[in-house]
Amino acid sequence: MTDKHDAREWVRSWGASPQPPDGGLGSLDGHPPFADVTLRQVLRISGGGHQVRVRFTNEYGTAPLTIGAAEVGLAEPGGGVRPGSARVLTFSGAPRVAVPAGAPILSDPVDLSLPALARLSISLYLPERVETCTCHDPALDTGWTIPGNAVTAPALPDDAAVLPVRALISAVEVLADAPARAVVVLGDSRTDGAGSTPDAARSWPDLLAARLAERGTPARYVSNQGISGNRLLNDGIGPAALARFDRDVLATPGLGHVVLSVGGNDLGVSFAARDGGPLAGFLEMFPGAPVTVDDVIAGFRQLVARSRDRGVRVHATTIAPFEGADIHTPEGESARQAVNAWIRTGGAFDAVLDFDAVWRDPAHPTRIREDYHSGDHLHGNDAGYQALADSVDLSLFD
Structure with a gap:
């Protein structure tokens, strides 16, 4: 089935090159594997649009990566999400997906009006153990790990901890206006x-x-x-x-x-x-x-x-x-x-x-x-x- 939007209209508005965790600066050295945890990460796109999709990555993973839930919204200071902006991300219509080892995956597009230079909050829940985390090291934007499934939390919980890398996200693409x-x-x-x-x-x-x-x-x-x-x-x-x-x-x-x-x-x-x-x-x-x-x-x-x-x-x-x-x-x-x-x-x-x-x-x-x-x-x-x-x-x- 052909999407009503021509693929040429999609433009990458933000990117971070994937790396293996042992092929970076070592920021994940000694960090326990992610399991039953939510990752909340903030990034600033370059240009705006009216639809958005997120490219997640398991390109250096040694086993399938399970994403149990994911959301995108406009970021508020301190790890919050602007009220009314949160959008559930799905994958071929399903809220949960297994990403094969060595592969990326694109979320389904969601309607979200984004101005240029908007700051996005992306949350993903990892219900299963991630032995090898495809990442970008270092991350110059602060992200957090939160125990359990906190994808829909509008504010950062007290038990959040700083995430030392950009984890499992490699691009944000938009349909430009x-x-x-x-x-x-x-x-x-x-x-x-x-x-x-x-x-x-x-x-x-x-x-x-x-x-x-x-x-x-x-x-x-x-x-x-x-x-x-x-x-x-x-x-x-x-x-x-x-x-x-x-x-x-x-x-x-x-x-x-x-x-x-x-x-x-x-x-x-x-x-x-x-x-x-x-x-x-x-x-x-x-x-x-x-x-x-x-x-x-x-x-x-x-x-x-x-x-x-x-x-x-x-x-x-x-x-x-x-x-x-x-x-x-x-x-x-x-x-x-x-x-x-x-x-x-x-x-x-x-x-x-x-x-x-x-x-x-x-x-x-x-x-x-x-x-x-x-x-x-x-x-x-x-x-x-x-x-x-x-x-x-x-x-x-x-």
């Missing part, structure tokens, strides 16, 4: 928003989404597919960008533009000293042989070709400085400069977002400006991410 397209940003921790204020939507893709929403037309929604610690070529913290590109980017409903903001970790890890020093434990999370500048460029060319095959525009950011961070080496800096030179002049992209130029200290160009980093000389603070978002020419997405 006007023609809209999605801008998908593929990146690492700087895209993910590391160093920004939690619960404030201060990553640069979030801030870009706010600028696009304020502009209005043409409608462009933003899906943040950053993974902290991610690399272009090799797995480690999350699957490599090349490996997850089809799932996280090309399969996006309403896809119109791709922004590639990755490659810095490939270079930093490849040129870091592996001599048993202070980075030894950290570097163990990044398997695979060191890569070269040419390897990284070849990886970018693959993503460009795969984007062009789908008829979407593809842009890239230059790699911002990171001298002063533990991972920095002179060899890695030379490689960063070489990759950036190719990004700027190689002609591979529809446009280049020169984030290196925005963040570098004029007096010390291999470092981030002091007022733009979070204290580690690697990640941005709110002001730094705002500067990146403000530097983007919105007409690129027309």
